[in-house]
Amino acid sequence: MIKLENIRKSYTTGFNTLEVLKGIDLEILEGEFVSIMGSSGSGKSTLLNILGILDAYDQGNYYLGDILVKNLSQTQAARLRNQHLGFVFQSFNLLAFKSAWENVALPLYYQKIPRAERRERALKYLDRVGLLDWADHLPTQLSGGQQQRVAIARSLITQPRMILADEPTGALDSVTSHEIIKLFKEVNEEGITVVLVTHEHDIAEMTNRTIFLKDGLIDLE
Amino acid sequence: MFDLDNWQEIFDTIRRHKLRTFLTALSVWWGIFMLVVLLGSGSGLRNSFEHNFRDDALNSIWVYRGQTSISYQGLPAGRYLQFSNDDYDMLRNEVEGIDKLTGRYYLTGEYVVNYQDKSLSFDVRTVHPDHLFLENTLMTEGRFINDKDIREIRKVCVLGDLIVEDLFEEGADPVGEYVQVKGVEYQVVGVFTDEGGENERRRIYLPITTAQRIDSGTERIHQLMFTVSDPTLEGSKKVEEQVRQHMASLHQFDPKDDQALYINNNLQEYQQFQTVFNMIDGFLWFVGIGSIIAGVIGVSNIMLIVVKERTREIGVRKALGATPRSIIGMILLESVFLTGMAGYIGLLSGFGVVYGINALMKANDVELEFFYNPEVSFGAVIIALIILVVCGALAGLIPALQAAKVQPIEAMKQ
Ligand SMILES: Nc1ncnc2c1ncn2[C@@H]1O[C@H](COP(=O)(O)OP(=O)(O)OP(=O)(O)O)[C@@H](O)[C@H]1O
Ligand SMILES: [Mg+2]
Numbered sequence: 001m002i003k004l005e006n007i008r009k010s011y012t013t014g015f016n017t018l019e020v021l022k023g024i025d026l027e028i029l030e031g032e033f034v035s036i037m038g039s040s041g042s043g044k045s046t047l048l049n050i051l052g053i054l055d056a057y058d059q060g061n062y063y064l065g066d067i068l069v070k071n072l073s074q075t076q077a078a079r080l081r082n083q084h085l086g087f088v089f090q091s092f093n094l095l096a097f098k099s100a101w102e103n104v105a106l107p108l109y110y111q112k113i114p115r116a117e118r119r120e121r122a123l124k125y126l127d128r129v130g131l132l133d134w135a136d137h138l139p140t141q142l143s144g145g146q147q148q149r150v151a152i153a154r155s156l157i158t159q160p161r162m163i164l165a166d167e168p169t170g171a172l173d174s175v176t177s178h179e180i181i182k183l184f185k186e187v188n189e190e191g192i193t194v195v196l197v198t199h200e201h202d203i204a205e206m207t208n209r210t211i212f213l214k215d216g217l218i219d220l221e
Numbered sequence: 222m223f224d225l226d227n228w229q230e231i232f233d234t235i236r237r238h239k240l241r242t243f244l245t246a247l248s249v250w251w252g253i254f255m256l257v258v259l260l261g262s263g264s265g266l267r268n269s270f271e272h273n274f275r276d277d278a279l280n281s282i283w284v285y286r287g288q289t290s291i292s293y294q295g296l297p298a299g300r301y302l303q304f305s306n307d308d309y310d311m312l313r314n315e316v317e318g319i320d321k322l323t324g325r326y327y328l329t330g331e332y333v334v335n336y337q338d339k340s341l342s343f344d345v346r347t348v349h350p351d352h353l354f355l356e357n358t359l360m361t362e363g364r365f366i367n368d369k370d371i372r373e374i375r376k377v378c379v380l381g382d383l384i385v386e387d388l389f390e391e392g393a394d395p396v397g398e399y400v401q402v403k404g405v406e407y408q409v410v411g412v413f414t415d416e417g418g419e420n421e422r423r424r425i426y427l428p429i430t431t432a433q434r435i436d437s438g439t440e441r442i443h444q445l446m447f448t449v450s451d452p453t454l455e456g457s458k459k460v461e462e463q464v465r466q467h468m469a470s471l472h473q474f475d476p477k478d479d480q481a482l483y484i485n486n487n488l489q490e491y492q493q494f495q496t497v498f499n500m501i502d503g504f505l506w507f508v509g510i511g512s513i514i515a516g517v518i519g520v521s522n523i524m525l526i527v528v529k530e531r532t533r534e535i536g537v538r539k540a541l542g543a544t545p546r547s548i549i550g551m552i553l554l555e556s557v558f559l560t561g562m563a564g565y566i567g568l569l570s571g572f573g574v575v576y577g578i579n580a581l582m583k584a585n586d587v588e589l590e591f592f593y594n595p596e597v598s599f600g601a602v603i604i605a606l607i608i609l610v611v612c613g614a615l616a617g618l619i620p621a622l623q624a625a626k627v628q629p630i631e632a633m634k635q
Contacts, residue, residue, distance in 0.1 A: 078545075111542070
């Protein structure tokens with residue numbers, strides 16, 4: 001489902017050019033549950049951002065299904081993200097002034113789906129992550145674990161092919177982290193591809209496949 | 222654009238940033254408020270002027286005697302001109318383009334008017350019948366002086382309605398009654414009113430020939446007034462020039478001698494005033510729009526700051542599928558809504574002030590020389606509204622483009 005061919009990415013700050021990804025070849029199949037590990041600064045987030053079409057790469061090819069993701073306009077990228085991808089962030093990134101269900105429904109807003117239908121679908125996914133009773137609460141009224149569940153519900157609502165999560169448990173205690181990973185596992189068991197970045201071995205062990213990044217290259221699997 | 226959700230987003234941001242909403246709204250409100258109040262004052266000024274002009278025919282020309290300043294055909298400079306009935310006949314018969322024509326003969330001294338046991342003094346004006354049209358005199362009863370009065374040198378008079386109030390019992394019909402003016406009895410043939418104010422309504426009109434007869438049969442006239450048939454400035458200048466030429470040959474003065482006659486062309490004066498008022502209006506618009514622009518720049522600045530504050534939120538929205546277009550639309554709509562609302566309230570309060578002052582002045586019968594009936598025209602309001610919407614969009618444009626540039630990876634930053 002995903003194919004990366006010799007992906008390179010460098011950042012230029014001032015006169016220094018920092019090569020972060022030095023030729024990544026990677027294939028992820030439909031329905032895989034993949035974790036990415038590596039030391040800090042090894043390029044995990046950079047790789048995930050490229051997979052998520054949040055950032056552009058310098059060289060190589062990225063195929064999402066049979067779409068070559070390259071030189072897209074902002075609008076095209078936004079459409080692809082909205083239709084095929086779901087995101088879960090370390091810091092949840094819920095909109096503070098919107099209730100839980102409104103946050104969950106936000107991706108549907110950009111699909112121009114009417115409000116009533118958005119609400120109905122959002123409630124379904126909130127129920128799915130066990131937070132139906134919290135639908136009308138603001139993010140600040142929820143615990144970290146609950147916020148991340150809301151974020152997962154939000155990532156699922158468009159029924160994406162792949163969910164990308166950058167250290168989704170980075171801000172949570174270990175008990176809550178395990179609950180969240182369990183939720184990801186359930187999601188994956190329904191056939192959705194899940195790719196997550198983590199620092200924790202026990203979390204990586206719960207995934208089906210772990211990719212180690214080192215110095216901008218895939219070190220071992 | 223007009224989806225309920227967009228509005229909800231706007232109300233959310235407005236609620237979250239109460240202070241800045243208030244401040245931006247205030248600056249736009251002030252701009253529009255100032256514009257409306259300035260335009261209202263400008264119209265008050267203009268209307269007061271038109272109000273002062275309203276009892277005189279606009280296309281009229283008044284001719285007064287002067288003193289020659291150039292010697293001409295052996296006649297020395299410094300001669301005083303005198304008008305007589307000949308001048309009236311000459312203007313009537315020889316000058317083309319004159320419509321209504323009247324002379325005035327000034328009676329000197331105090332004019333005590335007696336009716337029964339009452340005795341009061343009033344102004345007397347002695348005129349030809351066409352005077353009716355030159356001063357917009359409005360007959361309320363009877364008739365004005367007519368040609369027969371002039372020809373037969375009748376002892377008739379036309380009274381201002383305030384004189385009637387002063388002299389007659391309430392409800393009494395003055396027409397047909399006799400009043401004494403400086404010892405001579407005149408029959409009242411009509412009563413008039415005049416929009417030119419109370420002084421005009423305390424006048425007595427007599428036939429000019431009757432007045433001349435009283436002053437030992439003189440043929441003199443002191444002043445000539447006429448309207449021109451072609452009410453354009455060119456038309457009236459043409460007639461004015463002809464009058465000067467004819468007068469010059471009748472009285473033997475140099476037609477280039479501008480001291481010999483004083484010619485007061487109301488149309489020209491009116492148009493000069495109009496030019497001045499148009500300039501004042503232009504200036505007021507300039508100042509008003511200046512303050513609107515200041516307000517708009519304020520809105521733009523604050524929106525820019527808000528976009529900075531919302532960078533992460535915008536990044537998240539983009540990650541979730543917001544297109545640059547939808548982000549631009551969101552910021553623009555917010556800006557237009559904010560300026561539009563604040564401006565609309567400014568418009569209403571500006572109107573409130575202008576018409577409030579107007580109503581207060583009317584209610585208390587305040588008559589100021591330079592301020593009358595302030596109002597704001599419908600056209601000006603439409604323009605102000607268009608300015609508002611355009612300014613709102615302009616104010617939002619830079620912040621919106623800034624917002625559109627926010628990258629979705631912003632969402633990923635810790
Ligand atoms: N926008 C940027 N501009 C310049 N340098 C960047 C930028 N983003 C990342 N980098 C650099 O690229 C390298 C890789 O960053 P990346 O965020 O991918 O690392 P990571 O593996 O996710 O690390 P961590 O575990 O700390 O999150 C780092 O050295 C980082 O400083
Ligand atoms: Mg990272």
